Amino acid sequence: MTPPQRQRRQPQKEPDPAPPKEGEGKNPERLYLIGEGGSQAEMDLVTLIVARGTPPTSLPPEQAALLRLCEAPLSGAELSAYLQLPFSVVSVLLTELLAAGLVQARAPIVRQTLPDRSLLEAVMHGLQKL
Numbered sequence: 001m002t003p004p005q006r007q008r009r010q011p012q013k014e015p016d017p018a019p020p021k022e023g024e025g026k027n028p029e030r031l032y033l034i035g036e037g038g039s040q041a042e043m044d045l046v047t048l049i050v051a052r053g054t055p056p057t058s059l060p061p062e063q064a065a066l067l068r069l070c071e072a073p074l075s076g077a078e079l080s081a082y083l084q085l086p087f088s089v090v091s092v093l094l095t096e097l098l099a100a101g102l103v104q105a106r107a108p109i110v111r112q113t114l115p116d117r118s119l120l121e122a123v124m125h126g127l128q129k130l
Contacts, residue, residue, distance in 0.1 A: 043091050045077040048106040055102070063093050063102075070103055 055067040062083070069082055076094070080087040097103040 046075050046108045048073040048075055050104050052104055066093055
């Protein structure tokens with residue numbers, strides 16, 4: 001008695017997909033394409049951004065959200081975190097708002113590398129008197 005021969009399974013051929021419609025291709029476009037491709041403002045993660053007024057109704061929702069957040073000065077990193085957008089996207093949005101004059105960018109306050117000696121001595125003497 002001979003064992004039965006196993007037959008190999010042939011993969012089933014799937015029907016050919018429908019041809020892509022106009023505007024569709026193999027690589028879909030990104031979900032957001034923001035900006036007009038112009039130059040970006042010199043800005044980094046610690047640049048402080050503050051709004052100059054209320055947002056006009058004609059702004060896109062991302063820029064309106066940025067203006068609402070910037071009532072008090074916030075850094076670029078904070079804005080990126082609050083909006084859950086990459087900093088590169090936030091910097092493009094801020095560049096457009098800066099060009100429109102709706103926000104103001106401020107350089108961060110740079111502190112001295114070494115504290116003032118007289119201030120440290122005054123604190124030390126005050127602590128010793130306690």
